[in-house]
Amino acid sequence: MQAASSIGTSLDFYLFVSFALFTIGAIGAMTRKNMIVLLMCIELMLNAVNLMLVTFSTYYGNGDAQIFVFFTMVVAAAEATVGLSIIIMAYRNLKSIDIDMYNQLKN
Amino acid sequence: MSLQIISIILGSLTLASALMVVLSKHPVRSVIYLVVTFFFITSMYIMMNAQFLAIVNMIVYAGAIMVLFLFVLMLLNLNKEVEPTTTIGAQFAAFIAGGSLFLVLITALKETLILGQSYRHQDNQIGLVKELGNLLFTKYVVAFELTSILFIAAMVGAILLAKREKQIIE
Numbered sequence: 001m002q003a004a005s006s007i008g009t010s011l012d013f014y015l016f017v018s019f020a021l022f023t024i025g026a027i028g029a030m031t032r033k034n035m036i037v038l039l040m041c042i043e044l045m046l047n048a049v050n051l052m053l054v055t056f057s058t059y060y061g062n063g064d065a066q067i068f069v070f071f072t073m074v075v076a077a078a079e080a081t082v083g084l085s086i087i088i089m090a091y092r093n094l095k096s097i098d099i100d101m102y103n104q105l106k107n
Numbered sequence: 108m109s110l111q112i113i114s115i116i117l118g119s120l121t122l123a124s125a126l127m128v129v130l131s132k133h134p135v136r137s138v139i140y141l142v143v144t145f146f147f148i149t150s151m152y153i154m155m156n157a158q159f160l161a162i163v164n165m166i167v168y169a170g171a172i173m174v175l176f177l178f179v180l181m182l183l184n185l186n187k188e189v190e191p192t193t194t195i196g197a198q199f200a201a202f203i204a205g206g207s208l209f210l211v212l213i214t215a216l217k218e219t220l221i222l223g224q225s226y227r228h229q230d231n232q233i234g235l236v237k238e239l240g241n242l243l244f245t246k247y248v249v250a251f252e253l254t255s256i257l258f259i260a261a262m263v264g265a266i267l268l269a270k271r272e273k274q275i276i277e
Contacts, residue, residue: 010224010225011224011225012216013114013118014151014155015216016118016213016216017118017121017122017151019209019212019213019216020122020125020209021121021122021125021144021148022208022212023205023206023208023209023212024122024125024126024128024129024205025125025129026204026205026208027129027201027202027204027205028128028129030197030200030201030204030205031129031193031197031198031201031202032129032193033191033192033193034134034190034191036134036176036179036180036183037128037129037134037137039176040128040137040138040141040176041128041129043141043168043172044125044128044141044144047144047145047148047168050148050160050164051148051151051152054151054152054155054157054160054234055155057157057233057234058155058156058157058231058233058234059224061231061233062233063233063234063238063239063242064242064246066157066159066160066233066234066239067239067242067243067246067247069160070159070160070163070239070243071247071250071254073163073164073167073168074254074257074258075254075257076168076172077167077171077172077258077261078257078258078260078261079261080172080175080176081175081261081262081265082261082264082265082268084175084176084179084265085264085265085266085268085269086268087179087183088179088182088183088268088269089268089269091183092271096191097183097185097191098191099191100191
């Protein structure tokens with residue numbers, strides 16, 4: 001663990017980018033009401049966490065976190081598939097992708 | 108020094124394109140900016156010598172998932188009038204909440220011991236396909252097989268959900 005010589009290899013640079021990406025995704029999930037953009041913001045947050053896991057994996061020289069990132073990608077793919085098909089089904093019935101309309105799903 | 112300039116440019120471009128995902132009004136533009144964001148995240152993986160994840164990120168995220176999003180957007184045939192928007196007060200509250208989340212994360216980062224340390228990128232071999240393949244097929248082989256069950260369940264669920272209700276398979 002040598003001292004930082006350059007920002008390109010420093011840990012806090014990648015962590016800062018990861019935190020900022022997560023925050024942007026969270027703000028997007030709170031402000032947007034389009035259901036598809038909401039799913040995309042969730043993908044953005046997942047990618048921020050992936051970036052942080054890869055950063056720590058590189059820092060500690062341990063490959064387990066990168067395997068975990070691989071599984072995160074797999075789960076994200078499955079989640080996007082099911083989420084988008086739910087959106088298609090709801091759009092067919094409600095003719096809208098506004099999340100405020102989606103409280104009718106419970107009926 | 109050149110690595111420093113490259114990483115600053117890449118980081119700012121990543122954050123700018125991620126902001127454009129949230130800020131652009133049209134959903135198709137959001138998808139395109141998200142693909143650009145994934146490109147830059149892939150470049151960061153390459154800078155950390157995580158080659159396997161860089162390739163998988165490109166193929167799975169920027170390739171498969173984003174094309175799926177684009178297909179659904181085209182399928183729904185949305186026009187600009189139906190684009191729902193939140194109120195100004197809700198947006199303000201969201202920015203306050205997100206900003207405080209960011210402040211908490213940055214403050215937590217400043218208190219840690221890892222601040223200012225860097226990784227050793229000369230002898231960094233763990234991101235290569237050989238090392239990760241060894242791990243994936245020995246230590247994590249059960250989880251790897253379970254993901255195939257997850258994929259089958261997701262595929263069946265997606266087909267079942269997106270199928271028209273009238274259409275009954277004989």
